[in-house]
Amino acid sequence: MVQRADSGTASRAGAAFRWAGRARGGDAEGRPGNRSAWVRGRVLAALAVLTAALLVCHGVVADLAGGPGSLLETFLPWLGLVAVLLLGLALLRRSAVALVALLLPVTAWTYLFGGLLLPGDGPGADELLVVQHNVSDENTDPAATARALADAEPDLIALEELVPPALTVYEKTLAPDYPYHAVRGTVGLWSKHPMSSTRLLDIRPRGIAEGWSRGLRTVVHTPRGEVAAYVAHLPSVRIGASGLASARRDESAGLLGEAVAAEKVRRVILLGDLNSTVDDHGLAPLTSRMNTARRGFALSFPAAFPVTRIDQVMARSATVGHIRTLPATGSDHLPVAARITLD
Structure with a gap:
């Protein structure tokens, strides 16, 4: 009798243990592997x-x-x-x-x-097609690069890292289709429409030598009216032992943002290698004042395996529609093309 009682007690205890195990999410034996x-x-x-x-x-x-x-x-x-x-x-x-x-x-x-990810709208009659490209100062075939950009038939072509003698090649190759152009330092703009009031844009951070010239401002006289066009190449960002060195880029972006804010022409287009994405807080002086592309990722850098877009098209009193990349050239960047509707 004692043995049967002990057996019943053990049986009830075992059942309680199995029930508790299932309640905790385990199996019938209380093991956690079947939670x-x-x-x-x-x-x-x-x-x-x-x-x-x-x-x-x-x-x-x-x-x-x-x-x-x-x-x-x-x-x-x-x-x-x-x-x-x-x-x-x-x-x-x-x-x-x-x-x-x-x-x-x-x-x-x-x-x-x-x-x-949504597809862009079809081309409109009131749109400008613009192309932005850092052509690389190590580009071994500037003529082919210029022809590839012209084949897209944009209204405006903005280029960075223009160095002699490649600059002469770009000017000669683009001249038949783009009779108007302006170059300041290492940046330039080619246009199908007349330009005026071109000047150097000083976006040089403190501590950079006088010869550093990476910005220009001009007025493009389009069929829809005047547009102030800015071309800029912001300082590069470096990753080192102390972290991400972006202070000079951010300072240059601030100077560029101040220039846009002071611009008297209502419509503004900014084209450039900004060494930053539109999500980066370092571009806040610009993205707070201008709109960016509504459609398209257009990852542009590095050209061999693009993982980010640091080549940007922005606008004020105008809408940047779909942005896309063009085929690779001799640069380490891919060209980007965007359609802009003037408000």
């Missing part, structure tokens, strides 16, 4: 929330020492791939909580970049 879908993948869920936070609050990172914010914002769209990777892992783990958490980065990414 509930709402318990598995909590680390993946946390990573999904972190990804969403970086997408939505990337500006907060901008204030941290070492400049990680600028680096994050340069590659911000690629956080979408992180969400895709987490989705695959969540499906593999059969984690419901991770799948629900992934709605956060997917929604944030779609809000920020989803519109860029």
Whole structure:
């Protein structure tokens, strides 16, 4: 009798242990390997929330020492791939909580970049087609580069890193289709329409020698009226042991933003290698005053495997429509072309 009682007690205790194990999300023996879908993948869920936070609050990172914010914002769209990777892992783990958490980065990414995936409208009668290209001071075939850009038949072509003797080649090759052009320092603009009031644009950061000249401003007389056109090449960003060195680029962007703010001509177009993406807080002096492309990613750098667009087209009192890349030239950048509707 004692043995049977002990056996019944053990049986009831074993049943209670198995029930408790299932309640905790384990298997019948209380092992954690078969946990509930709402318990598995909590680390993946946390990573999904972190990804969403970086997408939505990337500006907060901008204030941290070492400049990680600028680096994050340069590659911000690629956080979408992180969400895709987490989705695959969540499906593999059969984690419901991770799948629900992934709605956060997917929604944030779609809000920020989803519109860029939509197709652009067809060309309009009142549009200007513009091309922006850093042609590279090491380009071994400037004539072929010039012909490739002209084949796109844009109204305006902005070029950076113009150095002799390549500059002479660009001028000669583009002259038949672009009778108007202006060059200041290492930047230039070619136009099908007359230009006037061209001047050097001083965007030189402190500590840079006098010979540094990477900006110009001119007025283009289009069939729809005057447009102030700016061409700029901002300083490069360097990644070192102390972090991301973007101070000179940011200072130059500030000077350029002040020039745009003081511009008397209502319509303004900015074309240039800004060494920054439109999501980068370093370009806030410009993006706060001008609009950017509504359609298209147009990743332009490096040409061999483009991962970011640092070649920009912006406008004030005008709308930048679809932006796209053109075929590779002899440069380490891809050319970008955009359609601009004058308001």
